[in-house]
Amino acid sequence: MRPGSPSPPEQPAAPGADGWGLASGGGARDAWPRSPLAPSEMITAQSALLEREAQESSTTDEELAGRRAANGSSERGGAASTPDYGEKKLPQALIIGVKKGGTRALLEAIRVHPDVRAVGVEPHFFDRNYEKGLEWYRNVMPKTLDGQITMEKTPSYFVTNEAPKRIHSMAKDIKLIVVVRNPVTRAISDYTQTLSKKPEIPTFEVLAFKNRTLGLIDASWSAIRIGIYALHLENWLQYFPLSQILFVSGERLIVDPAGEMAKVQDFLGLKRVVTEKHFYFNKTKGFPCLKKPEDSSAPRCLGKSKGRTHPRIDPDVIHRLRKFYKPFNMMFYQMTGQDFQWEQEDSDK
DSSP: OOTTOOOOOOOOOOSOOTTOSOOOOOGGGGGSOOOOOOGGGTTTOOOHHHHHHHHTTOOHHHHHHHHHHHHTSSOOTTTTTSOSOSEEOOOSEEEEEOTTTTHHHHHHHHTTSTTEEEOSSOOOTTTTSGGGOHHHHHHHSOEEOTTOEEEEEOGGGGGOTTHHHHHHHHOTTOEEEEEEOOHHHHHHHHHHHHHHHOTTSOOHHHHHEEETTTTEEOTTSHHHHTTOHHHHHHHHTTTSOGGGEEEEEHHHHHHOHHHHHHHHHHHTTOOOOSOGGGEEEETTTTEEEEOOTTSOSOOBOOOTTSSOOOOOOOHHHHHHHHHHHHHHHHHHHHHHTOOOOHHHHHHTO
16 A cells, blocks of 8 residues: 555444344355454454455456457447557546446447447455556556547456555545445345355355344345445545445436436546447346447357356244344435335335
8 A cells, every 4th residue: 555545534333233243154155255343343344354255256258258358359338449459547436346236238338439448357356466557557557549538347346455545546536436336136136156165055044144033134244234225335436436436226227227327428428429429128038138330240248157046045034134224224315315226116016
């Protein structure tokens, strides 16, 4: 870290102790990252184990897409319109979160814009690779021409304690994008992704509780903890004003991708090039796919790792999770000045 960066002030403890603290038990349950923190420490520190789990957000499909993009073999949209000249620059905008929120869909959509160049693979510079230095980071970036924006996305930045200070020391005027989603649905999606890779893990219900009888949610489990958005945002607001952070609704990105992309393009100071004509709703997958308006080729959808069917979760578990998240959601709405209506969504189900 660079000298002279502001030291974060002490933050208040999270309200209430229920659901916080160390997980009990052992065996397969402890294979999941958990945060051994006392209630008074919840705002001020985050477990390295949590960060390691959050960092494992890249799927095989994403890694392959990133390598192809880096090799220039499958650049699309704006990337395809840029010849192999220009200059590698540090990013002017970052998609910093959240895991399983819709960050890959957002990245693929914004890459269609001719004035955006983005890395396909997640660089993980501000969490895993910071010691490699800014020149390494710059070299990971694609070449850009004057007027083009360089971007990257690494969803684990949002829950990495050191990331805000490190990013601020690189570029204090950088633009940050966070895709957020109903934290209950996000947690189940997170679990589903891990289950597809490790079928032997315990059930969601087992992992979600410290004590099922008492209804104590295990907030040290990363799948739960990532969704406490207010906790993580507190860290970012020590270094960046809200005006530099755009919060994108993961739900609206599915039902109205053009509307959300209009907000993203406005935030980045770009002309609204990516519009409704670039999207086609895939009923099988249940989310929009990208298409090029000027040709009749098949729409390009995200890989098979996206849109997995979620396992059935006990309705009582979902109810308890909604109650757990509600005060934190309210805090998040107040901090951002946006109501994502997750409680209304829950009551409709």
